[in-house]
Amino acid sequence: MGTVAELWRHPIKSHGRETLNAVQFTAGDCMPWDRHWAVTHDTTKFDGTGWAHCRNFMIGSRTPALAGIWAQLDESAGTITLRHHDIGSVSFDPDGDTSAFLDWVAPLCPPNRVAPKAIVKADGRGMTDSPFASISIMNRASHKAVEAAMGQSLEQERWRANIWLDGIDAWNELDWMGKTIRVGEAEFEIREPCVRCMHTAANPVTGHRDADTLGTLKTSFGHTNFGVYATVVKSGHVAIGDQAQVL
Template sequence: MHVSALWRHPIKSHGRESIESVELVAGQTMPWDRAWAVTHEATQPSAKDGDWAPCHNFVIGTRTPGLAGLWARLDEGARRVTLRHEALGELTFCPDDAQDQARFLDWIAPLCPANRSRPTGIVSAGARGMTDSAFPSISIMTTASHQAVAAPLGGVLEPERWRGNIWLDGAAPREENDWIGHEVRIGGAVLRVEEPIERCAHTTANPFTGQRDADTLGTLERSFGHQNFGVYARVIEGGTVRVGDKAGRA
């Protein structure tokens, strides 16, 4: 197997960015992945402190499908994010700056359904990352498993829907499920695969238009008897991972 793609999502549920390499650190999420999260009117006060909190405290694609159409670009040194959406154009802002947060909230408003809690601000998650898992995780997915889901849907399905961090070529379909409880070496890092990822309605939305146009959840259920796709893993030995690096059971 080898690494075919690496992705990070600087602001939880608000855009994705392809990268060529990453330095993984033991016990941490992918650097700059879900480094910020967008709060809403019903966010619990404790979630506003920047510590990890469950996803229902934040504006996410399950409730706001238009967010799926966002793409991101991060300037790490300046802590500045550029978001792009075909219906909104482009916005560059600093998530830590109160005035820039206000500009972001105005810009993102057209994507937010009127019957949902409105976005109110942005919190920084620090190095922990606001992953959906209760532990600092990195998501691993395989192109073979993606193709197994795409085939019943006509063969055309964008892999960006799954919001994975590390994509691997060369595995058998669904092979990653056999890695749960075991270690895998990817490039210079070793990760222990902990659990499957149960998918949500965010995967049904097109990553270019933000429109829900594919029955990913129904396809998973009919084809495999569950709604899992990909696995969560924990970094136990840090190291550099690059696109093209080899991967396999440790």
């Protein structure tokens, strides 16, 4: 049916991404370390335990410059390094003193909007956009279809996927609702489409909004969906090049 083309995680929600060669997925869990942390702001309502809606955190749809952040997590050391085209890099412990991070990220945040306050995490799961522990799966052919409709190249990182698949017809993934797919050794139940936001309009290198992704999706394809959310129903190892098929 298709193959795994890329694997990505986003250690701090809306604050950077990094590519991986392989991942061990666990049934019922998010991708390990994906959206493990999130950044609160002036009006956050979060009790420090379970999942909370994205409006409670600093996100790219409201702070476009965040889209330009890249990340590198050192799991053994418990540290993360973030870098941005405009402000360089910073390394810190997300569970420790985050003052260096807050000083570093401040120039990316508009003065008339909420300001970052702290880094938090939920008990036992990542702070995904969905209330369930989700994995986002996306299709390279659908991305190419959007590029063709826009008449320009578009960075795949705008969509913030966990798993990119190749060798599947464009938009075929939107027909998978309620189905189970096997990717590598793991199995995923497809739950719902990813409804996109303005974060996708921002360039992942510069952080500037430079593409009408939502308008293109709506006018050319009749919806604002890109990719699907799934849950892990069978644990297993997934690596680039692995096969993917609907069961």
